[in-house]
Amino acid sequence: ASQGSEKGRRAWTTMSAKRPAAHDADDDGASSHKSAKLTPPDQRLLSQTQALSTRAYIKRVRMRNFLPYIELEVWPGPRLNLVVGPNGSGKSTIVSAICLALAGGMKVMSRGGSAADYVRNGQEVGEIEVDLNDSQKKSGVISFKRRITRSTGLSQFWIDGKSVKEKDVKDKVKSLDVQLDNLCHFLPQEKVEEFGQLAGKPTEMLFKVEEAVGADGMKNQHEELISMQSTVTHDKKELENKLEAQEKAESKKSELEKLVETQEKWQEMTEKASLIQKVIPHRKYKEALDEKNDQKQLCEPLQKDLEAAKEDHEEKRGKERLAKAACKMLQEAFSKATAELDTWMQKLDDQKEKILNEETTFDNMKRTIKEHDKRVMDRETKKAKIEAELDDFKEKKAKQGKEPADLGDRINKANMKTLDLSKKVSQKHQQIDGKKKELRVIENEKIQRHKQVQDFRTVDRAKQQALMNGNRKVWEAWNWVRDNADRFEKPVLGPICLELSCKDRESAMFVESALSFGDKMAFIVQTDHDYSKMAQMQGAQGEGHPLKNLTILRHMHSNIPPDDLLKGISAAKKAEYGLQDTVINRVQASDTIKSWLCGEKNLHRRVTGSRKTEDTLEKLINDPDLIVTTGAGKKMHKLSSVITPDFDLRIMFSVYGNKQKSVTKEPSKPSQFILYGDDSKLEVIKQELQEVEATEGGMLRTLEVLEREDVELRTQHSQAQQVQNVLRQEKALYDSRATDQLISRKEKEIRDAAVIIQNLKGQLPELKRKYAEKNKKRLEEASKLKSFTDKVAESNLKLLIKELEVEPLKLEHVKLQSRLEAASVTLNEKQDIYEKQHQKLETLRKEIAKLKLVKEQAENVLTPEDLKKILPGKEPPAPPPLRVTDRPWVDGDYETAKEWQDALNDLNEEIAKIGAICDYTHELEDIKEELEALARDIPKLQDSTKNHAAKVAKKKDAWLDGHGDRPGLRSLIKVIDEYFSDNFAKLGNVGTVELVEAKHE
Secondary structure (H helix, E strand, O other): OOOOOOOOOOOOOOEEEEOOOOOOEOOOOOEOEOEEEEOOOOHHHHHHOHHHHHOOOEEEEEEEEEOOEEEEEEOOOOOOOOOOOOOOOOHHHHHHHHHHHOOOOHHHHOOOOOHHHHEOOOOOEEEEEEEEEOOOOOOOEEEEEEEEEOOOOOEEEEEOOEEEOHHHHHHHHHHOOOOOOOOOOOOOHHHHHHHHHHHHOHHHHHHHHHHHHOOOOHHHHHHHHHHHHHHHHHHHHHHHHHHHHHHHHHHHHHHHHHHHHHHHHHHHHHHHHHHHHHHHHHHHHHHHHHHHHHHHOOHHHHHHHHHHHHHHHHHHHHHHHHHHHHHHHHHHHHHHHHHHHHHHHHHHHHHHHHHHHHHHHHHHHHHHHHHHHHHHHHHHHHHHHHHHHHHHHHHHHOOOOOOOOOHHHHHHHHHHHHHHHHHHHHHHHHHHHHHHHHHHHHHHHHHHHHHHHHHHHHHHHHHHHHHHHHOHHHHHHHHHHHHOHHHOOOOOEOOHHHHOEEOOHHHHHHHHHHOOHHHHOOEEEOOHHHHHHHHHHHHHOOOOOOOOOOOEEEOOOOOOOOOOOOOOOOHHHHHHHOEEEEHHHHOEOOHHHHHHHHHHHOHHHOEEEOHHHHHOHHHHHHOHHHEEEOOOOOEEEOOOEEEOOOEEEEEEEOOOOOOOEEEEEEEOOOOOOOOEOOOOOHHHHHHHHHHHHHHHHHHHHHHHHHHHHHHHHHHHHHHHHHHHHHHHHHHHHOOHHHHHHHHHHHHHHHHHHHHHHHHHHHHHHHHHHHHHHHHHHHHHHHHHHHHHHHHHHHHHHHHHHHHHHHHHHHHHHHHHHHHHHHHHHHHHHHHHHHHHHHHHHHHHHHHHHHHHHHHHHHOOOOOHHHHHHHOOOOOOOOOOOOOHHHOHHHHOOOOOHHHHHHHHHHHHHHHHHHOOOOOOHHHHHHHHHHHHHHHHHHHHHHHHHHHHHHHHHHHHHHHHHOEOOEOOHHHHHHHHHHHHHHHHHHOOOOOOOOOOOOOOO
16 A cells, blocks of 8 residues: 555555465575456546646556566556565565666665576566656656576666667666666665665664665765865864964974073183193192102002012912812802703703604695595495486486487587586685685694694793792792782782793803892792782781791882993903893893892893803903992992803992992802793784684684685586586487487496495505504604603703802802902002002103193193182282292182193083083074065965865755755755655654754864
8 A cells, every 4th residue: 555645645555366286495594476467546546636647656567487586567556555475475576576677786685696596496587577657758658677597697678679788777777877886776675674774874874864865966966065064174274283383483483592691601611721721730740849759759568568468379279279170060060960961951842842753744645534535425426316317318218209309409509508617616725725725824833833833831840849849838828819909900920930031051051140039039020009908918918827937028110221331341341341231121021020030139230251251250350341420429339240150250440439349249049940941922823823723713714604605606616517418418319329328428437336345345444544543653652752851851950969069168168259259359459559549650750741731731721811700809919920939829719730720610610501502693583584484374274274164164054954955964855754654643743854063173
């Protein structure tokens, strides 16, 4: 029933269909209709709806061999038409027929893969006809027809009985304002959900409405408005940038004016410092002469003390060398045990990799046996088919007759189809082979990732085992913290020994030596709240609880200071002393842990060295290039802390900053809790493993889809070949001799298939035997893995015993070395004092000669005007020019050369505070010119922005309210609202159609 805007107008359409005696399944899921016909509407109703003639509407729909219908003809009314029936009765088929007849694409309906899918089952050709009203023609009707061929998938089109192309149909439909791709015009049931989603996209819905029922150009007008608004936004942004640039230029101008003022002050102080430098040589010369006389009297007693210290040093050196040789011999035994452990560890790793490879080979053999069974089944199936074909040929031989006329055409079509499917099968095989190659690469990567995870887990378990054996209470506390992690705001880190890892044994030993036992057992909390909560829980627990007496540290940042200690030391110096790196660079840990190690333990200031460092230790300690003087005059060594494989060395000067040094040496600690092995990237590797497995799963699914598609294509290809063979055989049946040859060939194929099946079945026991042997070998390799694991444990025990033997001898050697070093320090101090005293005397002699030359050059330089600048407020002496003997500065503020030098230093500090001075005059002029240019451009840009905004507002008013006789968007929406208002009222005022304008859009 259809009701228009006028009440009482109704049109009735009836449909009757006869059911066939037998029902064939069809694509729509319903029983096939043998014939159906819808009667034309009442002619009076058509006369009442002539007002609709300016719009295209459907007058007739006819289908033949289309989905469930053998033949159906429908005459719908010009307005609303309802087709009512149970599911699967063919209602949607009528809508699909309308769309296909008007050259609508498969994408519009989202049903079926191609138009050929709509041809009725068992039929080769289907047809659709649709008649639309056309006010341009005398007959008032335009007829569209489409014929679809199932086998080729091709379609033919006619308009008013004239054969045309599909593009001609689309152009004609577009000229009638029928928009099949606009959901406001054509809404099939598959697109209802998509249409419903437009409710959340009001702008897209508006475009659809403008395109469907708007006046010509309304949608283009809308798009032009969006473009013009973008221009206005761009102008506003440019204006903001200009204003911001003007503000920055004003700020820069103020800064440059201050810099120019500072430049003038700097020039004045530089001139004064240059004058003071002329005075200093006079005083230095006199003071150097006095100091030379004092130094001569100090050399004789120092020489006697030096000789006695040399004798004591030689005696202690002999004892230290004997202890060092014994220590070296034990150290070589320890190294041999270490090499043996590394060898067994390498064998263990190789065995793990070998087992992984065996597992892969084992899986491949299992897959091969499965594929072999499948090949046997396929061959037996093929043999049965050939036997059935042979029986069919023998039966048809007796019915030979005259060859049909269309047999040759059918054979040619079958040949073309078989060739096309062969190409597709070949392409699909190439895709599958490519995917299998990629899958093999992914499988190899997965094996590597599994091996890496296994290695990492081994290091992690070793660290936990070391903690459990060395401090069980801390190990229990670690387990408690893990179980109660949800009580804290941020993760509790610790103990420190579990949070650290090192790549090699030497690095682990360095870190172990740099940290105390308490540091390694400490826990770190990252917030004040967690620190308070941990303290409360410690106090509330009994003596036996793991948290009792636990060391809890608070560290709430992750800032790592710069590691620049060795940057100021040349590469040659590093190579000479065997210096390697700072301890912090040997550590693998989180940023929070590294920040604590640097801030509390100064690991970024502690240097690692080699045994070459131990051999050149005395030279390293006394190297003048490595001794620096602070601003307060205190001396310090750049490398105040050095760790070598045997010693932890500390170099300190006295608190008063003189040249007396003290050196302490402690033996390095073997790695007990800080174990080596890179496990810092375990989580990353696990994540990478998951990604590889996900990629493998995706590729397996893709390969499965490709193989299914390949099976389907091969099935289609096989079917096409069968059709091709049947047609050829049918042609051969009309030739008695060819028929006999065909039957003989089929019998031979059956015999060959039997031989192949027998051979395949004969190969199966051998494959299963190899499979059993591979499984046995797999178990043997697993047994070897256990044996290698036991060997590694045994080597670890041997290594521990060697460490226990080496330790007492090392301690004795360290004591002797300490005594030798104390004697060396005493000898060096005395020799240093004597040499420096003597060197100082020689230096004074050379310096006096230089100062005398400088003094003579400077004697006639200072003029009364210069001195007035140096000492403002003092009367300068009268000419002649000043000489040293005149001493004009005695009456001034300064007497000694040091006082003059201090005054010069003060001036230089002031100059240094100002820093390097550049000429900013030109830059200041450039900034002023830039400000003038901005002052000219900004008003112009403001006017341009205002004019563009006014044009947008004017064009927007024309779009919304219309212009002249062209209606606007508001009136269009109002008409739509009035059109639907009656329907909304009948449904209980469920809604209105309105235009809503968003802010700032």
